Amino acid sequence: xxxxxxxxxxxxxxxxxxxVSSSSLxxxxxxxxxxxxxxxxxxxxxxxxxxxxPLTPGG
Amino acid sequence: xxxxxxxxxxxxxxxxxxxxxxxxxxxxxxxxxxxIAVQRQKELFYSNEGNFNSFPIFSFQLPIEPIVEPIxxxxxxxxxxxxxxxxxxxxxxxxxVLHIGSSCQFQGExxxxxxxxxxxTNGNSENNVE
Numbered sequence: 001x002x003x004x005x006x007x008x009x010x011x012x013x014x015x016x017x018x019x020v021s022s023s024s025l026x027x028x029x030x031x032x033x034x035x036x037x038x039x040x041x042x043x044x045x046x047x048x049x050x051x052x053x054p055l056t057p058g059g
Numbered sequence: 060x061x062x063x064x065x066x067x068x069x070x071x072x073x074x075x076x077x078x079x080x081x082x083x084x085x086x087x088x089x090x091x092x093x094x095i096a097v098q099r100q101k102e103l104f105y106s107n108e109g110n111f112n113s114f115p116i117f118s119f120q121l122p123i124e125p126i127v128e129p130i131x132x133x134x135x136x137x138x139x140x141x142x143x144x145x146x147x148x149x150x151x152x153x154x155x156v157l158h159i160g161s162s163c164q165f166q167g168e169x170x171x172x173x174x175x176x177x178x179x180t181n182g183n184s185e186n187n188v189e
Contacts, residue, residue, distance in 0.1 A: 001130045002131045011143075014143075015147070016147045019148070026155075027158040029141060031162045034165045048176045049176075055095070057108050058107070
């Protein structure tokens with residue numbers, strides 16, 4: 001595959017962001033390869049209603 | 060191929076948990092973070108709890124295909140400057156990257172498990188908690 005890029009003038013006034021989180025990227029520049037993954041899990045069994053039992057220790 | 064980046068002013072309030080603020084070019088950045096986020100109805104903290112090995116989300120193999128397709132990239136920079144007036148960010152966290160400048164390769168991975176623990180009372184059954 002051939003990919004041809006022509007970079008012309010790029011000028012941004014101002015950027016205002018609350019948060020950049022969980023394997024995300026804010027980049028002012030060029031990159032060759034970007035690979036980002038993020039997993040967020042709230043399974044049904046993660047809602048525990050009952051006594052406050054500590055999680056498995058260690059780790 | 061790579062252009063010059065120019066940022067006049069940068070303001071970041073906080074940076075935490077395996078996050079990177081990179082000013083200048085880089086070759087390769089690999090960021091990784093894993094977290095168990097526990098919310099309890101009562102203020103209760105046990106210092107020694109939580110084991111990443113006991114939750115499958117932290118050992119799950121990601122189905123990422125290797126990049127095998129040969130790509131020929133040709134680039135012409137008619138204007139070799141990326142200009143930004145100001146950047147204002149409240150927080151950079153959890154394997155996130157703020158990068159001013161060019162990079163060759165970036166890889167990031169974040170895994171979060173969210174657990175909620177609620178107190179059991181007569182009026183607080185599983186049916187009325189959504």
